[in-house]
Structures are given as structure tokens and as C-alpha cells.
Amino acid sequence: MMHSPPLQLLPVSTDHYWVSGDVAIAPGAAIAPGVLLQADPDSQIVIGVGVCIGMGSILHASGGRLTIGDGAMIGAGVLIVGAIGIGDRVCIGSATTISNRSVGSGTLIPPGSLLCAESAPSPQPESAADPWEEQASEPSLAHNGQPSDMFSQNGTPPPTSDLSSPEPVLKEPPQADASELPDNHNLGNRDAAIVQKSNLQPGVYGQVYVNQLLGKLIPNRNSNP
Known part of the structure; x- marks a missing residue:
């Protein structure tokens, strides 16, 4: 006081x-x-x-x-x-x-x-730069090693996948009705007939056509001794 x-x-x-x-x-x-x-x-x-x-x-x-x-x-x-x-x-x-x-x-x-008199406030001393802030300001690297903010340097944004486009939906092939499927027994008989028919055909391709053509040109070819 x-x-x-x-x-x-x-x-x-x-x-x-x-x-x-x-x-x-x-x-x-x-x-x-x-x-x-x-x-x-x-x-x-x-x-x-x-x-x-x-x-x-x-x-x-x-x-x-x-x-x-x-x-x-x-x-x-x-x-x-x-x-x-x-x-x-x-x-x-x-x-x-x-x-x-x-x-x-x-x-x-x-x-x-x-x-x-009200004195003017004294200027604040410049504080030293914080190293942690400098590291935080550096551009972060993406997974492929390229900087994530590369578009800020060359003016073009990096390619990004369009997340808004819907994913393609794979449709399952339509299932045939059981009534439309051929019988297994009939399929087996048909396959056996095809195999048997193939065995009866001549081994040379086009031999039958050649024989028919020769028969027309030389009718008596088979009667010669």
C-alpha cells in the first residue's frame, strides 16, 4: 500500500x-x-x-x-x-x-x-523454424515412390480411378431345362454309330469319287482281265 x-x-x-x-x-x-x-x-x-x-x-x-x-x-x-x-x-x-x-x-x-503514455508494443522476436513442421510440409510419397502432390508442380493431376463408376456385373450362363437336355443313352448310341461308320469309310480321302469318275469315263475298265 x-x-x-x-x-x-x-x-x-x-x-x-x-x-x-x-x-x-x-x-x-x-x-x-x-x-x-x-x-x-x-x-x-x-x-x-x-x-x-x-x-x-x-x-x-x-x-x-x-x-x-x-x-x-x-x-x-x-x-x-x-x-x-x-x-x-x-x-x-x-x-x-x-x-x-x-x-x-x-x-x-x-x-x-x-x-x-501508452507505449507501442515491442516487436516479437522471430522464432526459430520448427524442424518437425518442415518435415510435415514436405510432399509425401505414394506407394509407387512418386510424390502425391506431383500435380502441383506440372499442373496436371495424377490419374485416379473413377470410384463413381459401377463395377461390371458378371452374368451367369443360362441353365438349360432338364427336359431339353439329350438323353445320355441316346448320346452313347449315336457316338458308337459315328465310330462304326467312320471305320467303314475308305482310308483314302476322295477314293469313291475318283472310282465313280473312272467308271463313267471307262465303262469297261472292270471287265478287263
């Missing part, structure tokens, strides 16, 4: 504060003893009407204009630094520090507060 310094009750006077640089004080402003009003070169302090500044406070204008709005109340031991604006009717508690941060009108700041 922060403890505020004890305040010394001294009579308010305009003869015991110190001014340095370009400082403009409006009529009716009350400034306690021990107050320091300092403006750097090319800077300015402007104190509005009815402003009350507690003893031991420091107002330091740096890099521009430091403005205290009308009717603002600044407690004892307050430090205000920078080129900022304190709005009208602002009440700042004792032992408060305000650096490069403006305060809107009608704002109440408790004692012992610290208000600083």
Missing part, C-alpha cells in the same frame, strides 16, 4: 512559487508555495481560470504546450510532464504522476496514481 507524504498546512500565496520559461497564468488561479512551473525552450505552460495547484507540485512542459483547463484541481506533490492537456474541472489527487498522457474533462484521479 502506498502512503502519501504528510501535507504541511501553509497559507496560500502567489509569492512563493517559481516560474521558468513561457508560462501564462489566467486571473483567479491559486498556486500554493513550492510549486514549480517550468517550460522548456519552444514549449509553453497555460493555466486556466480558477485553477488550484497544491504545494510542492511540478508542472514541466516539454516538447509542446502543457494546458491546465479551467477549474482544474491539482493536489499537493503532483508531477505533470510533457506536452499534454488537462481538461476542465479535472481533480487530481496528491502524489500523482502524469507523463505524456492527456486527461479528459471532469476526470477524477485518486491519490498516488501513475498515468503514462
